[in-house]
Amino acid sequence: xxxxxxxxxxxxxxxxxxxxxxxxxxxxxxxxxxxxxxxxxxxxxxxxxxxxxxxxxxxxxxxxxxxxxxxxxxxxxxxxxxxxxxxxxxxxxxxxxxxxxxxxxxxxxxxxxxxxxxxxxxxxxxxxxxxxxxxxxxxxxxxxxxxxxxxxxxxxxxxxxxxxxxxxxxxxxxxxxxxxxxxxxxxxxxxxxxxxxxxxxxxxxxxxxxxxxxxxxxxxxxxxxxxxxxxxxxxxxx
Ligand code: SF4
Ligand code: SF4
Ligand code: FES
Numbered sequence: 001x002x003x004x005x006x007x008x009x010x011x012x013x014x015x016x017x018x019x020x021x022x023x024x025x026x027x028x029x030x031x032x033x034x035x036x037x038x039x040x041x042x043x044x045x046x047x048x049x050x051x052x053x054x055x056x057x058x059x060x061x062x063x064x065x066x067x068x069x070x071x072x073x074x075x076x077x078x079x080x081x082x083x084x085x086x087x088x089x090x091x092x093x094x095x096x097x098x099x100x101x102x103x104x105x106x107x108x109x110x111x112x113x114x115x116x117x118x119x120x121x122x123x124x125x126x127x128x129x130x131x132x133x134x135x136x137x138x139x140x141x142x143x144x145x146x147x148x149x150x151x152x153x154x155x156x157x158x159x160x161x162x163x164x165x166x167x168x169x170x171x172x173x174x175x176x177x178x179x180x181x182x183x184x185x186x187x188x189x190x191x192x193x194x195x196x197x198x199x200x201x202x203x204x205x206x207x208x209x210x211x212x213x214x215x216x217x218x219x220x221x222x223x224x225x226x227x228x229x230x231x232x233x234x235x236x237x238x
Pocket of ligand 1: 200207217221
């Protein structure tokens with residue numbers, strides 16, 4: 001496997017710093033090296049104070065979201081050489097409080113899922129005519145969204161309106177409206193039918209473009225709007 005050197009320009013910030021800055025590192029990569037692996041190599045061989053966050057290494061946990069060359073990605077599945085740039089700029093997600101270097105505080109973002117009444121893991125009942133496996137009373141259904149926050153970082157409306165509910169929460173609400181499982185839908189629709197709710201979106205679909213899990217939050221927002229119109233016309237039960 002051939003190797004080559006790539007320059008990484010990495011955003012740096014520690015609590016108490018007056019301003020962030022960028023540090024430059026050279027890393028030897030091959031055709032398979034991901035941005036996350038390169039950052040781990042920097043941390044291991046050059047600067048152990050570099051703060052990064054990751055877990056699964058396979059686009060499942062949603063923890064390694066960051067901006068690479070200005071675009072929101074999961075670093076663990078972003079191939080360095082396929083970026084095609086001699087210098088790779090790595091920055092933290094936007095629209096979230098910065099903790100250190102490439103790590104932001106996801107707490108406020110996760111809180112929006114609670115507000116949307118979509119817990120991270122939902123119990124899934126068997127269909128009435130489904131064959132029930134012996135000893136398995138229920139399945140746990142994992143929703144498509146991996147709570148990575150890329151959509152919120154990419155959303156220009158979140159950047160200009162801190163109260164905007166944001167693409168992930170709005171997509172979560174549409175998911176609940178589709179399958180409420182006991183959740184009261186009308187209050188949720190009232191919540192998104194607001195100045196800072198789904199009417200604030202300007203439909204450029206940056207969120208759907210960066211979503212690594214095909215949730216299509218922008219499309220879900222449009223579906224929510226249609227549901228609100230149906231409700232206003234008395235054509236919906238919601
Ligand atoms: S489509 Fe709406 S939610 Fe998605 S990025 Fe654009 S403004 Fe934000
Ligand atoms: S909707 Fe997509 S981009 Fe947004 S948090 Fe969920 S998986 Fe990530
Ligand atoms: S490390 Fe889990 S999504 Fe990248």
